[in-house]
Amino acid sequence: xxxxxxxxxxxxxxxxxxxxxxxVMAIFPLTWSLRLSFTKWLATIMENPxxxxxxxxxxxxxxxxxxxxxxxFTVRFVFLTVVIQLGIGLGLAHLLHxxxxxxxxxxxxxxxxxxxxPIAVAFLWKMMLHPDIGIINTALQTIGLAKVKxxxxxxxxxxxxxxxxxxxxxxxxxxxxxxxxxALPVEIYDxxxxxxxxNFQVFxxxxxxxxxxxxxxxxxxxxxDAFKLFELIFGITSAGPANAxxxxxFYVYLTGIKWMNLGKGSAMSWIFLLIVLGISxxxxxxxxxxx
Amino acid sequence: MxxxxxxxxxxxxxxxxxxxxQKRSPLGWTILWLIMVVFTIWTMFPIFWAVITSFKHxxxxxxxxxxxxxxFKPTLQGWHFVFITAGERTLRSLKNSILIASCSSALxxxxxxxxxxxxxxxxxxxxKNKDIAVWILSNRMFPPVAVVIPYFLFMRTLRxxxxxxxxxxxxxxxxxxxxxxxxxxxxxxxxxxxxDAAFIDGxxxxxxxxxxxxxxxxxxxVAVYVLSFIFSWNEFIFVLVLGFHKATTIPxxxxxxxxxxxxxxxxxxxxxxxxxxxxVILTTFVSKFxxxxxxxxxxxx
Numbered sequence: 001x002x003x004x005x006x007x008x009x010x011x012x013x014x015x016x017x018x019x020x021x022x023x024v025m026a027i028f029p030l031t032w033s034l035r036l037s038f039t040k041w042l043a044t045i046m047e048n049p050x051x052x053x054x055x056x057x058x059x060x061x062x063x064x065x066x067x068x069x070x071x072x073f074t075v076r077f078v079f080l081t082v083v084i085q086l087g088i089g090l091g092l093a094h095l096l097h098x099x100x101x102x103x104x105x106x107x108x109x110x111x112x113x114x115x116x117x118p119i120a121v122a123f124l125w126k127m128m129l130h131p132d133i134g135i136i137n138t139a140l141q142t143i144g145l146a147k148v149k150x151x152x153x154x155x156x157x158x159x160x161x162x163x164x165x166x167x168x169x170x171x172x173x174x175x176x177x178x179x180x181x182x183a184l185p186v187e188i189y190d191x192x193x194x195x196x197x198x199n200f201q202v203f204x205x206x207x208x209x210x211x212x213x214x215x216x217x218x219x220x221x222x223x224x225d226a227f228k229l230f231e232l233i234f235g236i237t238s239a240g241p242a243n244a245x246x247x248x249x250f251y252v253y254l255t256g257i258k259w260m261n262l263g264k265g266s267a268m269s270w271i272f273l274l275i276v277l278g279i280s281x282x283x284x285x286x287x288x289x290x291x
Numbered sequence: 292m293x294x295x296x297x298x299x300x301x302x303x304x305x306x307x308x309x310x311x312x313q314k315r316s317p318l319g320w321t322i323l324w325l326i327m328v329v330f331t332i333w334t335m336f337p338i339f340w341a342v343i344t345s346f347k348h349x350x351x352x353x354x355x356x357x358x359x360x361x362x363f364k365p366t367l368q369g370w371h372f373v374f375i376t377a378g379e380r381t382l383r384s385l386k387n388s389i390l391i392a393s394c395s396s397a398l399x400x401x402x403x404x405x406x407x408x409x410x411x412x413x414x415x416x417x418x419k420n421k422d423i424a425v426w427i428l429s430n431r432m433f434p435p436v437a438v439v440i441p442y443f444l445f446m447r448t449l450r451x452x453x454x455x456x457x458x459x460x461x462x463x464x465x466x467x468x469x470x471x472x473x474x475x476x477x478x479x480x481x482x483x484x485x486x487d488a489a490f491i492d493g494x495x496x497x498x499x500x501x502x503x504x505x506x507x508x509x510x511x512x513v514a515v516y517v518l519s520f521i522f523s524w525n526e527f528i529f530v531l532v533l534g535f536h537k538a539t540t541i542p543x544x545x546x547x548x549x550x551x552x553x554x555x556x557x558x559x560x561x562x563x564x565x566x567x568x569x570x571v572i573l574t575t576f577v578s579k580f581x582x583x584x585x586x587x588x589x590x591x592x
Contacts, residue, residue: 010496011413018406018427018471025464026430029441036440092330095323106331108578113334115574115581117525119542120563123549124337127344127556133353135340142355171334175582221586228434231527235546249436256440257532269437280432288425291475 030273037267043260056267067268069243070251071275073158077247078226081165082219088166089173090215094203097181110171118168122235125164126151129236151237154244161245164232169225173218180214181207213286220283227276248272338567344560345369352556369557373565381544385565388540391455391530392523395462399470399519400512402463407474408500412483424475431468439532446533455538461529466519469584473518477511478504517577518584521570541566 037056039049060067113121128135129150137147150160184207192202230249233239239246239254252272256265344352346365356362373381406427410420442461443452451457481504489499505512527542534543548562549555574581 006496007413011409011415014405014409014413014500015423018402018467019423021402022427022430022464022467025460026433026438029438029445030433032441032444033438036444092326095326106327108575109331110334111574111578111581112338112571114585115521115525115570116338117527117542117545117566117570119525119527119545120566121337123545123559123563124341126549127559128337128340135355138353138355167333167337172582172585176586179582218586224432228436230436231542234527249434252436253439253528257443262440262444265440269440272434273437276432276434276437280429283432284425284429287428288421291421291424 033266033269036263037270039263041261041263043262049263052263056264057271060264060268060271066243066246067248067251070246070248073244073246074227074229074248077158077162077165077229078223080159081162081169081226082222084162084166085170085173085222086215086219088170089177092174093177093181094207096178097207107175110175113168114172116168118231119235121164121168122232125167125232126236129160152241154241157237157241157245161229161232161236164236165226165229169222173222176214176218177211180211184210217283217286220279220286223279224276224283227272227279341560341564341567344556345564347557349555349557369561372558373561381562381565383537384539384541384544387455387534387538388524391458391462391538391540392520394455395459395466395523396516396519398459398463399466400516402467403470403474403515404505404508404512406471407476408478408504410471411475411478412486412504424472427471428468430464435465435526435528439528442529443532452533453535453538455534457533458530458538458540461533462519462523462526465526465529466522469522470515470519473515473580473583474508474511477508481507514577514580514584517573518580521573521577521581522584524566524570 036049038051038053040046040052040055041049129137131137131147131149131152134150136150141147149156151157188206188210189202192206197205228249229247230253233245233247233250237245239250248268249272252265252268255261255268259265343357343359346359346367346369347363348366348368351363354363359365410424414420415423442457446452446454446457449457451460485503485507486499489503490496494502524540525542527546530538530540530543531546534540545559545562545566548559577584
């Protein structure tokens with residue numbers, strides 16, 4: 001009896017510090033920002049926030065084309081980068097499935113891009129992509145091709161951001177998928193071999209359906225992560241040229257922190273949060289089933 | 292254990308033979324390796340280029356030359372600038388980075404190990420273990436930029452702006468969900484019997500936790516600490532908003548390296564490498580866990 005009671009106390013004793021910390025440091029700021037989102041507060045000129053109801057939300061959603069263009073850029077970016085990463089990752093993982101010697105070496109090697117500070121990645125690429133003296137354009141010129149305005153052309157710059165993100169995260173897709181392939185049961189493949197299935201049939205009918213749940217999970221994870229895109233924009237293009245690469249998180253940062261428009265910034269944070277939360281809920285409900 | 296592994300290995304070899312993949316034609320092998328080599332070069336080139344550039348003279352930095360001593364004369368100009376000329380700022384950032392990353396990771400470890408043990412060992416009713424764990428994880432999914440405004444105000448009220456403590460607190464929130472999930476997994480995989488035996492011998496719950504469960508989970512503790520160290524080291528937005536002058540870290544130093552004035556690539560390269568080299572070294576120690584960490588602890592590699 002005493003033992004059971006102590007058990008009841010002890011489990012909360014262990015859990016509470018963590019819950020308390022998260023409530024104070026995560027839930028409290030969020031509710032604070034929700035309250036602020038219904039106010040007007042230009043912190044550079046106003047002492048205190050001024051209640052304005054839903055004006056901020058109305059302004060952002062109906063009167064702010066820049067918000068919509070930032071959202072549109074972010075959505076296009078997320079879609080493209082995740083599709084390309086999944087394509088290359090899946091292709092490589094399938095190609096090397098069963099045939100991969102020195103995989104521990106490659107595993108460590110491929111971890112490097114994603115372990116680097118994203119801001120360092122941004123600046124390394126910014127150096128290489130410099131329109132006049134960057135190594136990439138110099139190399140292109142050497143082999144007789146035209147220079148590309150990687151960061152200064154409205155058309156090319158969004159794809160440059162996608163390219164760098166693909167560089168950073170494709171190895172991640174590859175490693176997860178490769179591990180998933182290796183964990184598949186051997187017997188099914190034997191059966192397929194006995195039945196004389198072709199390589200492509202094996203992939204389409206066996207491998208792909210078996211790893212599909214993992215693909216869904218990592219695609220969701222990458223989508224949520226890709227929405228957070230900030231450092232690459234900050235480092236490589238600073239949202240330019242002509243706001244062509246302004247991601248939602250960067251616009252939120254400009255509005256709320258740089259321009260100190262705390263009310264509008266909070267409202268935009270919440271819209272952003274709700275978008276990501278929608279995708280997160282799908283992922284969370286999948287993860288909930290797994291534990 | 293070893294037997295099982297051998298068996299798996301054999302089965303895999305058999306599968307290769309039966310699928311005919313082992314008897315790939317020489318052309319097939321060549322293409323396979325070509326793809327692998329191209330992908331490796333693509334992945335490694337930016338890092339390699341940064342290393343090369345950091346040893347170049349101002350004039351050489353723009354040339355497509357690759358081999359030191361043969362194609363260009365290496366110099367320590369960049370490194371001299373970073374550690375001597377601008378040494379004070381670099382060392383301050385380095386000190387802050389280490390302080391913030393190690394303190395916030397310690398806090399993550401402490402809170403995460405407690406909560407992970409609680410969720411991995413005990414049964415919660417009503418609000419079930421699953422619900423609590425998922426709620427904790429949901430905190431990791433918020434875009435950081437969406438909470439920086441209240442953080443900024445919060446820290447201003449507490450007069451902690453430009454104080455490493457504010458960043459430590461922020462990074463702890465960021466990494467805590469990961470810590471809880473990884474520790475939960477580790478404790479769940481540990482056998483209960485040892486703790487039960489300890490109870491029978493009259494050990495208290497706290498005693499069992501500290502003397503038995505925690506030492507057994509040591510590999511997990513190391514993984515959580517190193518992972519959250521890496522993520523805190525790399526984090527940029529919170530430091531950008533909460534620290535201006537005194538509490539800057541390496542990522543901020545990198546962001547300030549490319550001034551409008553100069554195309555001093557050697558400087559950018561060497562400062563970036565200061566940020567990259569420590570995490571790459573740490574990564575090799577936790578290579579098995581990094582992917583797990585990046586998937587919020589959801590996928591085991």
